[in-house]
Amino acid sequence: xxxxxVAKRYAQGLLDFTNESGxxxxxxxxxxxxxxxxxxxxxxxxxFMTPYIDSKKKIEVANEIFKGLSVSSQNLIRLVIKHGxxxxxxxxxxxxxxxxxxxxxxxxxxxxTATLLSKENIDQILRSTNLVNADSNFDLKVIVKPxxxxxxxxxxxxxxxxxxxxxxxxxxxxDFQLN
Numbered sequence: 008x009x010x011x012x013v014a015k016r017y018a019q020g021l022l023d024f025t026n027e028s029g030x031x032x033x034x035x036x037x038x039x040x041x042x043x044x045x046x047x048x049x050x051x052x053x054x055f056m057t058p059y060i061d062s063k064k065k066i067e068v069a070n071e072i073f074k075g076l077s078v079s080s081q082n083l084i085r086l087v088i089k090h091g092x093x094x095x096x097x098x099x100x101x102x103x104x105x106x107x108x109x110x111x112x113x114x115x116x117x118x119x120t121a122t123l124l125s126k127e128n129i130d131q132i133l134r135s136t137n138l139v140n141a142d143s144n145f146d147l148k149v150i151v152k153p154x155x156x157x158x159x160x161x162x163x164x165x166x167x168x169x170x171x172x173x174x175x176x177x178x179x180x181x182d183f184q185l186n
Contacts, residue, residue, distance in 0.1 A: 022106050051072065052097075111144070
């Protein structure tokens with residue numbers, strides 16, 4: 008998924024601040040909580056997306072929901088809402104997490120398959136490519152999409168291996184159309 012420039016800028020600003028103040032680990036953990044809350048609460052997302060609710064009311068609600076977070080995290084959330092960017096809050100938090108993981112050398116790996124695979128099959132796919140560095144840490148996200156019909160799509164950072172049946176069938180279809 009593409010991340011907006013807004014999310015990248017806020018995340019970088021937060022990372023710079025937390026590095027200077029020595030709060031990176033704390034805020035990293037809290038941003039994971041923010042992402043989790045925003046993913047799980049459709050009502051909160053609708054509330055933040057509603058344009059006719061003023062920012063003061065949104066800040067009040069955010070203060071109550073995120074009251075257990077550090078002052079730095081709460082200030083970021085208030086700033087984002089005050090600037091009318093509350094629809095980007097989850098993206099900002101996720102981008103901050105990504106930036107901290109990048110600094111730590113953690114690879115983000117996404118494996119998309121047609122059906123749920125066993126751990127052995129997943130390990131075999133990861134070993135079969137040179138995109139995944141087995142010696143380093145990696146964060147694996149497995150997505151099941153039946154529409155790829157079979158095979159897999161492996162994405163590591165900005166590189167991708169598409170070994171799905173759907174892609175191969177589309178390629179055969181293009182070949183037939185050209186001939």
